[in-house]
Amino acid sequence: MEVPTGLFMAVSSEGFNSCGLRTEGTVECWGVNEQQEALDAPAGRFTAVYTGVYHSCGIRPDGEAACWGENDDGELEAPAGPFHSIATGKDVSCGLRTEGNVVCWGRGDESQIGVPTAQFTTVVAGEDHMCGLIVDGTVACWGNNSYGQLDAPGGRFTDVATGHEQTCGLKSDGTVTCWGRNYYGLLDAPGGRFTDLATGYGHSCGLRSDGTVTCWGTDYYGEVDAPDGLFTGIFSGSYHSCGIGTDGIAICWGLNTDDQANPPDERLTTIALGVRHSCGLKTNGTVVCWGTPWKGRTMAPDGEFTSVAAGVNHTCGLRADGVVVCWGDDELGQASPPGGLFVAVDTGGYHSCGLRADGTVECWGQNRIGQSDAPDDQFVAISVGGSHGCGLRADGTVDCWGSGTNQIDAPSTQFSAISAGSWYSCGLTQDSSVECWGRGRIDELRVPSGQFSAVANGFEHVCGIRIDQTIECWSWVSSLPEGVQWVGPTYGSGQ
Missing domain, CATH: 2.130.10.30 (Regulator of chromosome condensation 1/beta-lactamase-inhibitor protein II)
Incomplete structure (x- = not known):
């Protein structure tokens, strides 16, 4: 942003x-x-x-x-x-x-403007309920009470914070208590003493007296909960990610409502992740897909491929002879590639782009905001996001096109690799650090420091492989700084 x-x-x-x-x-x-x-x-x-x-x-x-x-x-x-x-x-x-x-x-249809008679020191607002800290340290709330948002407990408080449909208060003894809607552990505040408190849409965080932070509530689909182990490849989809272990077997995590995070027990060399389906390139060059087969998005054709890329409901693969073949939803022409030979192909949400041998880029499919209007330039690599694309030049500079909410405003840094996501893009700099740009969403994307060998963007999360082959993921939902931990349940096992 x-x-x-x-x-x-x-x-x-x-x-x-x-x-x-x-x-x-x-x-x-x-x-x-x-x-x-x-x-x-x-x-x-x-x-x-x-x-x-x-x-x-x-x-x-x-x-x-x-x-x-x-x-x-x-x-x-x-x-x-x-x-x-x-x-x-x-x-x-x-x-x-x-x-x-x-x-x-x-x-005022939920009594949001019906303030109780009292002297207050603080007033805070949720979506359609309000709370205030009274001068005697007690809390009073008014407005919508569908989930008990107004049922403030007794006792004295020093601070109060409201979220979407929940409220948390910091008591005078330093403990935290919460009330309101309790989906995904929003009210399950951890024990111990805190000095400050902040409540968001679906989670809350508290600052402890030792300076550490503890958060509770939703971790959405667990897409940032990377597994332990060593990996040689990392790939991110909308709400799930997959890594290829050193043994060639894929492990996936995150949203799994359609078995998109249940890869086959086969050795793979690369993986492409859509929203509700995934495809992998086997060691013999054939493609295998998993997830729901809506509109044929998992029905890979026979033959030998060198790469594969997945959009929302379509997939494209580059054959060994340089021809691009696509399958799945073709309502916007995203599965109808042009003729000729390519050296690389990548897919966005509803469009695709291919890199030709002379370094030019040609795109097809949806073009509502210019995502298929690649610049007339020469590139050595391309990466396509939800509604934008980026190209890496031979000198390490990047040019992007399509959606204009900062996703196309690439920095002047020299990169060795790039990955375009839905809301932002990230590049691997020539000193092996990661730099990202694009729309910040609700929270700015907090990119970890250190050296990486690969980076992959999803819808609202990013994963990278460090040089020691471990995986680290971060996102606007729960990309927390050092010392911050999540407690309580996570959502999205899909089982």
């Missing part, structure tokens, strides 16, 4: 958009939002900014609130201040006035 240049003194993010408060007091917003006006901050000076899902609010120097974005339920109709702080939810906001009382505006 492209962040504007310049100096800022505060930033607020929610969903796919962010707003920053510049040092001179003006506000600038960026990101991707169905409501474009949510990114159009008004002119003038502010002292604070708060970003919601479809609207945002700021506090002016005189303490008055100004809001912008969607106004279907009066989200922009802030009452008179002055305000100390504001909490923005999906379509409701609440402001903490300087004298300690809270007033809310916007959607």
Whole structure:
């Protein structure tokens, strides 16, 4: 995600958009939002900014609130201040006035604006419920109570944080307790003492007194839970990954709803991963596929191949004679390659690209946002993502085309290999480190340091093989820094 240049003194993010408060007091917003006006901050000076899902609010120097974005339920109709702080939810906001009382505006069909009478020190917002920390240390919540979001326990708290449909509080003794919806262990806060607390859409994290971080809740499909062992190849799909062990046998992990993470017990040299199917190239050059066979995406033709690539519902293979053959869904022409000879082929979501012997690239299939309009240049390697492609030149520089939300803004670094994913791309630099670019999604992609020999992009995760042949994976969901660990269940065994 492209962040504007310049100096800022505060930033607020929610969903796919962010707003920053510049040092001179003006506000600038960026990101991707169905409501474009949510990114159009008004002119003038502010002292604070708060970003919601479809609207945002700021506090002016005189303490008055100004809001912008969607106004279907009066989200922009802030009452008179002055305000100390504001909490923005999906379509409701609440402001903490300087004298300690809270007033809310916007959607009120779930009593989101029905604030209890009390003096507060903090107010926070979930999707459609709100909570406040009262001056005596107790917590009061209001709004939607479908999952017990309002059932705050007794006792004294020093902090409170709301997620999508859950809330967690930091008690005065340093322990954490949570209430609300308990899918995937969201309320199963670990024991011990904490000094700070943060709650997201489907997980929470706490800062312990020793400086370490512990998180609980969803790890989505386990796509970042790489197995132990040594590997010679790594391959990532939308929500699952596979590695080829030193014995040539594949091991897969992550989403397995259609057996796409159940490879055959055969020696493979390379693997291509779609969303609900996977294909591998056997040592004899033939292709074997597994997963659901919808529209023939797993029905590989006979013959000898040198490489294979999988899209969402189609697969393409490069035969030993240089001809490209594709199978599976062909609704957008993604399985109808042009004639002639190629030296490499790769597939995106609904399009494919081939590299010819003279270094030129030709693409076919969906071209809604230019993903099949490869530049007129010469490349030594290509990699195709969901709706964009990238080419590696002989001098190590990269050029990308297609979807324009930063996936095509390749850095000037010199690379030895590249891998294009759905939201971002990564390259292996000439000193064997990994550098990524593209849309940051909810959290910035945290790329681990160190040296790697290979890198592979999935839909929202990346895996790399370190030079000691171990695998490390990271993602916007749970790419956590050193010292951070997940506790509680993971989701996505598919069994």
